[in-house]
Structures are given as C-alpha cells and as structure tokens.
Amino acid sequence: MDISQSALLLLSWACMVCASNNDEYCCGKIYPDSPVLELDREFTATCVLSTRGKQETHATADDIDWMFKNYLVPKEYYTRINDSAVSMTVNITRKLESPLKCYVSMPHGLPSRIVHGMFFTVGHAPEKPENVSCIVAQSGEDLSPIMKCSWSPGSRDPILPTNYTLCGYVGLTNQICNSSSERHIGLLDFNTMPVYLSVEIWVEAKNQLRTVKSDVLTVYPEEIVKTNPPRDIEVVSEKGFPTSLLVRWNHSITWPDFELQYNIRFCAAGAHVWSEVPPNDTVGYINSFRLQYLKIYADYIVQVRCIMDTGLGYWSDWSQNVTGKTSEAIPSSRPELWRVIISPEGSHEKLVKLMWKEPIRPNGRILEYNLTIQKDGKLESFQLSSSHKAEYILEKVKSRVDVQITARNSVGVSPPSHLIVSGSYREPSPVMTVKWLTQNGSLWVLWEWTLPNPREFVLEWVSVSDGFMDWQTEPGYARNASLKGNLQPFKRYNVSVYPVVRGRPEKPQTVAAYLQQGPPSEGPSVKVTRHGKTEVELEWEPPPVDSLNGCITKYTVFYKTGGIDLPPSVTSHTLKQLSSDSEYVVHVMVSTVAGSINGSDLTFKTLKYASGEIEGIVVIVCIAFLFVTVLMVLCCIKKKEMIKKHIWPQVPDPSNSTIANWSPEFPSRPDTPKEGSLTDVSVVEVDVFEKKSLGEEDKTSLPLKKDKYLSEEHSSGIGGSSCMSSPRQSVSDSDEGDSGQTTASTVQYSSVVASGYKGQTPAPLPPTFARSESTQPLLESEDHHDDPHGCDAQRYPRNPYFRRPRTVNEGGVPPLMLHQIEIAEQSSSSLGFSAVEEGPQQATPSTEAGLSEGPAGSAPSYMPQQSGYRPQ
Template identity: 45%
Template sequence: MVSAKVLQLVLLACIASALAARADLPVKPVNLSCMAVQKGAIISPVMVCEWESKQPQGGQFTTTYNLVVRVVGYRDYTGTAGPGKTSAEVNLSTFPHFMPMEIWVEATNELGTAESEHLNKDANSFVKTNPPSNVQVISEKTFTKSLLVNWTQPLAKVHLELTYEIRYCSDGCHQWDYVPSTEIDKNIHSFRLQDLTPYTVYITQVRCKNVHPGYGYWSEWSNNATKRTPEDRPTSKPDLWLSIDEDESNNERQVKLLVKEPKYSNGRIIRYDMKIQDLKEKDKSGADQWEKITVSEPEANSSSGHFTLLKQIHVADNTHLQVRVKAVNSVGKSPEATLVIPKKSHVLPPVRDLKVYPDWDKLMVMWNSTDPLEYEYVVEVSDGQQMDWQKEGQSVRKTAVRGYLEEFVRYNVSVYPIYRHGWIGKPARVEAYLRQGVPLDGPSVTSSKPGCFNAYLEWTDIPEHRRRGFITYYTIFYSDGNERHFVRVPGNITSYTLKSLSRNTRYDVWITASTINGSVDGFNHSFHTLKYAPGEIEGIVVGVSLGFLFVVILTMLLCICKKDVIKENFWPQIPNPGESTIGNWSPDYPLKAETPNENCLSGISVLDVDVCDGKSVFEEDKASLPLKKDKYLSEEHSSGIGGSSCMSSPRQSVSDSDEGGDVADTTASTVQYSSVVASNGYKGQTPGSQSQQAVFSRSESTQPLLESEENPDTLASDGSRHCQRFPRQTNFTASEGNADFNQLEMEEQNGLRSLEFCPLVEDSEHMMPADGQSETWASAPASSYMPQLGGYRPQ
C-alpha cells in the first residue's frame, strides 16, 4: 500500500520534470538572411547571416546557434554564434559565383536541436556591391533641357551583371524624381536625363544591384553629382505687380512698379523691357519704344520673395494706364506681362467673402467669386515693413500664404482680382495673425480731464509690434480707496468718460488690454474730481443776478403800474396854484384905480428873509404860534372876498388825526382859496394914464393845505437845512385885452427883493416879533392888495 503511493509520487515528479523540460526545448530560428558585400574589386568570401530567435528567456538550459553554409557539390561551412547572439559569419575562402548554396541555422541545447528554414539560392543572390563610382553629370549647350550622367560599374561583368537606378532633384528641393527602371538597360555606363528645366541646378545619384529580379541587394547611393542645365529663353511671363499710394491733395496716385523673375526664367535675367502708355494714346506714334531697365539684384526669384523695383510713377486719377513688361536673358525674351491701372472712378469690383485664418504653421486665405471675367488673383501680404505677393489661377478659391511668417505679427492680407487683359480690380483686405499671444505692454493713460461727477480719459494705443494679437476689449478699473469699479469698452477706442463719480475725490485708474489669449495691465494713473463743476459757480452767480434783476424789474413794473398809489402813500399832493383854474369876474365898483387902504393890510407883515434866517424866526415864534386844531369853517376865518382876505391864514383847515377821518374829509372838500394879485410887491399902486380894469381871481382848487402850512415848525426845521433864498412866485392874471400896469418906482424897494407872505395865525396879537426882527417887520412896505368889496363871485 505504501509502495503504491510512493510510485504515484515518483510518476507525478517525472511528469512535472518532463513538462518543464519540454518548455526548455530549442525553438527554430526564423527570418534567416545572408549577405556577401564587395571588398575592392571582388566580393568578400565572408558571408554574414542574421536571424530572429523565438527561444524563451530564463530557461534552465542554454541554447546555442550554429550557422551552416553548404556550397552544393563542394563542401559545408559552419559558424557558431555566442550566447544571446542572432548573427554569425562564415568564411568561404573564395566566393562561389554562379554556384548554388544551401544555408540554415541550428538551435541546440541539452534537450535537443531545432533547425531554421533552408535557403537554397545562387551565390550571387546574396551579393551587395558597392555603389557606382565616378558619377559625372555633363551639361550640353545645345540640349537646354537635359543632362548626361556617366558612371563606372563597381564590379566586372564576368562576376555579376548589374542594373541601375537613377534619381535627381533640383537644388533646394527635398523630393526626388526617379527614372523608370524600364527605361534603363542592364550593364550601361551612362544615361541622359530629359525634360529638365533650363538653367536649373540638379543633383543626381545612382545605385546598382543584380540584374535578375529578386536576386541580390541594392547598393548604397552614389555621391551627389551636381550640374546646372544650359540657359534658354524665358518661357513664362514675369511676375508683374504694383503698389499704389493715394495722394488726395494732388488728385493723383503714386505707383511703384514691381516685378519678380518669371517662374521659368530659363536663365539669368539681365534686364527688363518696359512700356507705359495711356490707353487713349495707344495708337499714336512712338508706341514701339520700350524702356530698358537693367537688373541690379543678381538672380532674384519669386520663390525667395525677392523683387525688383522697376519704376515709380505718378498716375492721374482720371487716367487709364497700361504697363507691359518683358524679361530678357542672354538667350532671348520672355512673353509679355500686362497690367492696366484703371481710373479711380472705374475700379472693377472686388472678390467676396474674404476670410483669413491660421492653420498650424500656415495662414489660409479663402474667397468667393462668380465673375467669369476674373482671370487670376493676387494675394498680397504685408506686415507694415515688408511686402510680398503670390499669384493664383482662375479656379483657385483657397490657398496658403507661401513664404516665412512669424508668430505674434499682424499681417494685412489683400486679394486683388485680375480681369482679362490685366485690368486690376478693387482689393478686399483682412488683418490676421499666424498666432496670437498676450500683449507685451499695457495701455498708459496720457491725459485726464476730471469734472465734478465725471472724468474724460485718454490712453495711448499699444504699438502694433507690441500687441501680439487683436485687442478684443479694454477694461478700465478705477477706485476711490474704498470701492473698486470697472468698465469694459471696445478695443478700437482710446478714450472714455467715466461717470457717476463723487465730487472732490481722488481716484486711481488703470487700464487692462485683452486678447483672446490673455490680458496685461497698464500703468496706474491718478486724478482728482472737482469740487465745483465747470461753470457751476458762474451759473449760481448768473442765476442770482437774474433773480435779482427779475425782482428789480418786477419792482419797477409794480412802481410804474401802481405809481398813483405809491405817490399817495409816500408823496402827499402839493397844491400848485399855477395849475389851478381861476374864475374871472368884473367888480361892482368903478374901474377907477383907488389907492388901497392900508388898514386892509394891517394884519399882513411882509418880511424879506432868507430861509436860514427864517429858522430863527420860526423857533422864536413856536411858543406864540400854536397850531389850532379847530375847524375854521366860519366866515370870519375864511378868505372870502367880503371878509379880511388879507388877514386869512393859508393854513390847512383840517384837524389833527385825533378828530376823526370824516371831519377831515368834509373840511378838505370845502376849503377854498383866494389869490391876492399884487403889483410885483411894490408899496404903492398908482394907476397909469390909462385906466386899467381891476381883476380879482378866485381859486377853484379843492386841494388840501400844505402840511408846512399846518405845521410851521416843520417848515422851520426844513428851512434850516436849505440855506437858500427863494424868490417869490407872482401869480398875477389880467383880463384879456387889458394893458399892463405901469411900472412903479423901484427906489424905495432896493432892500426888498420879493414880496412874501408868511403864514400867520388869525389873531395877530399872538405874533409877537422878537427884538431883532421888529425893526425889519416895521420897515416892511404896505401891501398893495386892493380891497374886495363885492365878495365872492358865484362860480
């Protein structure tokens, strides 16, 4: 029982060991290849073979590889590869040309041996020769489009027949052109390259191999053989273009005529023949005269962007100008290139829907056009300092800008349609960047004009070469120290007015410029708002002045409209006897002049004093002349004709304010005045030889008495302020048709300048003159007032 279990365990161990050993069995190599290379003028006898090993790594047993090379019918050659190697060499002593060979690899370890597939081929099928030597290219002047290539065969024909492969390209081009193998014969030593471009440098290489298909290996390419094709007449037109600058002041255009060499110049361009003519003068004499312009820039070509300035001309705005140019080399002339500069008012329409966008490291240009007369298109690219152009065919609607373009540089891309016969159309322009970045500098505020509640800001535009992209918008930040605000404005403006600011406040402001790839801050700027807005103080002053003027004008208007009311309130009515209406009547006594009775003037004293002297008189008489507040309505106190009119006082017969307003109204309406007509204040009245009719006048005025007559003390006080002499106003009226009175003697009146009546109270005995005045009063002349006998005449 125990022995059976032991046997099972031993069996299992053997099986496990067998499985492990099976995993370490050698695996046959694959992809066996062998090569014999040329050494000098013969094939080296050393054959090198390579293979791939599929043996797992880390096995218990080491696997070795043996290379076996059998020259059929002759002998076997072996070679051993070291551990981990997959190649081996076999020295055949002499390479067996044209003999069959069998080659294989054996993988061997303790568990067994595995062989690779056997290679059964001719010995020459394993040969790799050297490249052809002494490769030369010959240019023949009579063959302007071909080059002759010569070389030396690397191995003698007795050992191996070879075939060749030729490739070539123009200088600077990175794409090879191969000559078809069907056009190349075996065992040749030269070949002629055809359909080449004249006056172009070509690089040529040659290699060789066993002539039998599938036999042998291609040799390495020979060294470069370089040669230029012969020169030929230009076969394409020169690339003619122009640059136009408008001159509005002179109604003309400044035109620069530019040209690039023809694409197929076929030689070195030595000059350009140019003819410029007005289309109106095309048929006139001298049309065959061409201007010859020598080229100063050597070998400039359109692919490099070099161009020649032919001429700078001035073209009137109302002129059609045709320009024709031919390129000339040492062999001949090119076809003619033509451009027509149209009148400024007759420019043909532009292309539509122009778009320019970046595509990796290229700038793509797209446009649309449906006009069948458009012959070709000119794509012009300028960065502000340099300009280049390229021409596209009639069917092209999308192209990439050729030439080197820089990142973060703004380019102006224009597309001009060229119509038939060279007529130039109006350009369509777009600005573009190959790649945009963050601006290098931020905008700087150059000036600020703060107001009371706003501030006008101006900032510098970022220089074009520092923008590195399109400015999409500006952000204006401003702060008063407590709060920060910002305003976003378009990128095409450089000024803005901040609003809703606080008066008399300091603000800090800075501006941020942004592109699609980032933003940059500008420099900080400070300003202080005004305490008063411009014109505010002037407005206040003007407003107040206008208000005051309005009040003054309104007051004046009120005064004008209410002048009667104001006059009654501020200026009492002063009676003017000269303006009163006096009734005239005839007396009842004879017209004989009578000597006036001096008794009638007994109560009248005439005093000739100055107003200043009257002050002392009135002050001394204040006590003896009290103002009576009685109403003088009786006959004896009136100045009627039948009474003592000479004794009547010219005082106002109105009581004081304490007697009532009704009484004052009554008395004011019943007061009457009488006028004493004197003969110029002379003492005596002597009628002349002619009888004069005495005329008595009675005042019909109902005006109240003067306040000065009611209050003589007031008159005295006023008189003290006006020290002047008032002449007496004589109110003397005579009947119509009466003669003047004879002038009386003036000798007795030398001291009396005027006859004045002083206001007296009714009782003359109360008027007691002072000592100094009694003499003056006594010497006063008697009044010539004539007696009134008939009383008042009815009016």
C-alpha cells in the same frame, strides 16, 4: 563578504574538524547543491541529517526548517521523506535571495543550529534564436569570402552570461563555427566563397542552465549577394531638349553570368521628395537612361542602385548624389509688374515708383529687361540689365501712363506685361471680402470676387512696424494664395488685394494679418474721463502695434465686482451701479488668440454726490424755506390779534370798568378821612403759606387769596378807585421775577351787597349777588395768585389791598366753590385794612392781633377772584 557567508564558512570549518576521520558532514547536507537556479521554474531541495548530526542535536525531520536569506519558507511547502530528511519545493523568483539554509530547532530554548547552506544565482535559459538570415557582400571586383549572418535572440534577458555560436556546414565534412561577441550578429569566413554550393547555417545559444539551437538555414551564396552601387554616374543636359536629362553609369561587377538590373530616382534641388523611375522602364542590362518631363532650366539630383537580374539577393545601396541642370528655353511667362504711388494724396503731380520681378518661368537666366513708357503722348524705351535695381521712378505724373516690360534670356524674349498707371479707382471695389489664415508656417490670403474674372490679382503687403513693402501676382481665377515674401512672426502686415482688369488696378480691399501670433507684451493704460456718483467712464489706448503680437480678440475690464468682455473696436466703457463715495481698482486686459496680458491698475473714487445733486438740494431747501416763511407770514397776518395779545398784553383801564356802575345798598367804602386826622386803621400782615397760624376755616379760604399786588396805581376793582392816593412803583419796576407773566384773561367782576352781621344768629336777609358784564382783564397783581414763592426782603412792598379777616367757614361750603362774596359790616364808621407782604416774612404784631380777634370782629372786605371768569 556578508555575515551569512562568514557564518557559513565557520560552520563548514567546524564540521570539518568534527569529522576529520569521517566522510559524513557534521550535521547534514542539502541535495542538490546547485549554484544556479532558473527563474519561474519550480526547485526542489532536500535536507538530510547525518547520523552524527542527529546524535548531537537530538533532532528529527520534524525539527528541520528552510530559509532563503531572511525569508522563512512556510511549512506547507515541506515534504517529510523519513526521520532524517525533509524536502522543500518552491517557485524561484527574484524575491528569493541567496543563500539557502536548512537548520534544526534545539530543545530547552537553545539557539537553532544550521545544518547546511548553499549560495546560488538565478537567471533564464537562452531563448531559441529565430529569423536567421545571411548576406554575401561585394569586395572589389569579386565576392567577399566572409558571410555575414543575423538572427533574433529573443526579447527576454537571460541575466546569466550567454554565448552565441554561428555555425556553417559546406558539403559533407567542412563545418565552420565562430563564436560571436554580439547577441544577434555573427560572421563566417570561408576563405573562398563557395558559389553555386549549398551552405547550412544555424546558431547555438548556451549558458549555465542549458543550450538551445536555431533551425537550420540552407542557402546558395550567389542568391544572397549584395553588390556595390553603380560606378561613374553622370547627368548630362542636351541642347534642344530643355525638359530632359541623360543619366549614364558603369556596372559594379563583371562576373560571368552575373547580370544586374537598375533603379533610378531623382528630385529637384532643395526638395525632399524623391521620384522613382518605374522598374519596368529600366529592365535589361543597361548603362544609361533619359529622364523626361522635367522643368526647364532647373537643377535635379539623381541616384542609381542595382540588384541581380533574377531579383534574388539584395538591392545595393543608393549611389552618391549626382546633380544635373536642364537647358534653357524662351521665357514662358511675363515679368511681374507693379506700381506704388508715393506722393501725397490730392497732389496734382504724382510720384510713381515702378517695380518688377522676373517671370515665374524664366526658362533660363534673365539677361535684361526692356521697359517702355507712354506718357503725355510720348513713347520712351529703356534697356535695363538684370543686375540693375528692379525699379524705376516716374516723376510729375498728371494723367494716365501706359507701362510695358519684357524679359530676355539667352534663347529669347518673354511675353510683355502691361500696366496702366492712373490716379483714381472705380467704385465700388470688385473685391468683396478678404480673409487670412496661417497654415504650415505660411500666411494664406483668401478673397471673394465679383464676376467676371480679372486678368490677374496683385497681393501687396506692408509691414506696419518698419514700412517694408512686398508684392506678388496671382492668376485671375485664383481665390487664395500663400504669401511668398520674407514675413516675420508677431509682426502686423496690412495685406491688400488689387484686381487688375485690362492692365488697370482697381480699388483694393485691405486686411491686417500675422504670420504667427503671440500673447501681447504690453497691456493698455486706462484713464477715467468722467466721474459720477454711481458710474464712471473709462477710456484706454490700445497697446502699440509692435507690442500686440497678434490681432486683438477682446478687451476685458476687471474691477471690484468682476470682469466685462468688450469687442476689440471698443476703447471706452462706462461702469454703472457703483457705490457712491467708494474706492475702486480697475485694469483692462487685452487678449489675442495666443494669450492675454493685463494693463496697469488704476485707482479711482466715485463722487459722494452726483453732478447737480448739491445744487438740487440747495434749491429744494431754499424753496422749502421760502414756503415755510410765506406760510408763517400768512399765519401771522391771520392770527395777528392773538399774537398781539401774547406780545403786547392789554393793560386794564379802570375808567372803562363796569364796576363803577354797580349799585350796592350801602357805601362801597367809608368816607375818606380828612388830612391830618388819624383814622382807626389796623394793618394786619398774614403769610398765606404759613398755615400753622391759621385756623381750619382760614385754610379753606387760601385759594381765594391773591398773593401778588404790584402797583398802587392800578385799580382794586372796587368802585373804580385806587386804594392809596400816593403813586407807587409799576409792575415792571417792582417785580422782576413776574415781569414776563402777564395775562390777557378777562374776568367777571362781582357786586357786593350789604349783609347782616354774621354772628351767632343767622342774618335776617340772604345775601344777594350781582354779576358784572365787564370784559376788562384783571390787573396783573390780581391774576398771579398762584405763585408759591414770596418776594424776598429787598423787594418793594406790595400794593395795599382790601382784605377782611378770615372767618370760620359756615355752612360747610368749601371756599373754592364760592359764587358770591359776603362782606359783614363791622362798623359803619370804620373799615379795616390789611397790608399783605409777599415772601416768607413774619407777621407783624398788629397782624397777629387782628387775627386773634376772631371771626366775629372781622369786617367784610373785597376778595379777589382767583380763577378768572367762571361761566354760570
């Protein structure tokens, strides 16, 4: 019991206490107080406030509200009747749940107060029963006293409990009604069936909402009778009538004036399609019938039923199955005969296995076979029982063999089958093409044949898995056939079609076929047969035949860039346009019409260099190196003089110098002092880079000074004589730092002519300048005059060199632009020498004294040319 029911009970109890001496409810009441509401119908309820309720609640009709459980009915469905009554009209649906309550709203925020409530159920009224029909069954030899009727109660579920009552009225006063526990079937028991009297039948359906009645059905019991099937049925074959069966039976009921008519149906044993005898063939009150045009020596199943001869009433049920077999006849077809050559091909003596099957239409049970063999001009005959294995081995067959066989049953002998066993076929095969398909669970073979038609075709199929072989024959006009052997799904069979022309098998055509195909159970295994830089060749073996489960439709090669479809005959493929020195994963998928499966993955890596590429690079490099070598050799040959000068510099030979041919107007040098006498020689050492000790005039003459004199054995360039008579260290011995700095430059020697003393008065005669045409290169000690570094203190002293004291630049001409060297005579009897040491050494006192003498006292000396030959 839920909370709403409990609250309603408490409210009812409170109202009863309040009005113990008053007939009115304490607050009000709902009218009508109906416990059952009909679905999909409008329902109107009225809530009336009692006088006491109005006094206690001080409410009016405007304060009344309606509610279904948790659903508040909107105000637009209300109708105000007076000050104390309000009605509500709604369409009843399954969403409106019990209970229904009306309550009043209290003023001053007090909780609402329930006036009255009711619990209800919903449902449909019963539909009118339709299609009332009745039947009277047979009980034993008489009619049953019980009439069975049925009707249609309608498609709608009433939800509410509904009772169905079947009623019958016989004559004027006898009415029988029987309540049925089922919705659509009922029984009426008349004790004795009122045959030849009319009976009125109807059905009543009733529930809490209403009662409905069907239309009245008037029937005569004898017109609604359903008898039992015929009794004692038997099927008999007759000798001499191999294509017919005789069917006999007894009547199921023997009432007077009750005559029946019969219906017969039959089918071959194992078949599922019945053949009925036309009703016109069984008219009359009969108890036997002959079935004709049946197969010889075949089993048939027969059933019989009956109905009133007037056609009224109902057919009886079919009788139980009764089986009969037609009688035997002479076999009407030949036995099937075939051969298999089981010896190796090319052998002179063949081993042939003969096989046969019983005739397609044996027309009885085959008892024995008569096998006749004509071999090498000899005729042999064998009587073989039907229980014997249906094969015979011919050994040492070298030439043509004629074979004939017949089959015999209890009635007679079949026509013979003839076969010629030969070791060769005629070319080409008369069979053009062979195809296959599956249909309705059977394997069909289709072929095309060139005219004329053969006597017959032999279809031979061999299982590739286990070698099982079977065969069958088809007539010569056939172009397709269904294989009738025990074929297995997912197994490959090699089906061959042999045309047999005049008993000789011709060359066959063979095709691989499947009764049912499935997806492969194993994929191909792929391998790489040839590597390349941008391509590889793949090869794979097809999966085993037992793993294919169908005919291969295609191979698909999957790798990094996608898939490639290939025909089933292809088992290798070359992947091209690959990246060099890259790794790829590839697998091959095999497909049949029923599905696909992937093979195992194979990982391979392309080569970094193509085949022969390394050899090509080596050849190209060698050729290039050879070319460069040859080119360098040619250049060396062509430029050998220049190379010679750079590698082996030309050492100047003072004896070949043209300076000895100059003709100065005064002696180029003073007389050599005699040995043992002292000469007035002042030696001055001046650092050419110590500019502070020089005057401005001397600074301009620094570029003209040679800073390196390496050997006394070299000529000074004046008159071809040496400055000192004693030998000194050579260039390579005295100066390691400048050993690599040699020159092959040629310079023009200058001739020195006498000039007047440069003093305060200009010279009376201008100096002259004579150029020598000598191409003799300068000495190394004369050429490296730009070396900014001095030799260190450990170096050997440099060769003495003629030098004149620095003089003030006269006439404003820069020392670098001098084109002649002027030498001023200081005295005719003495010549000053200056020894210059390379390096940052301090000048000796004698040198400083010489410099301090001033330009007037300086004697002219040879100045080396710094920049080599200057073109004039």
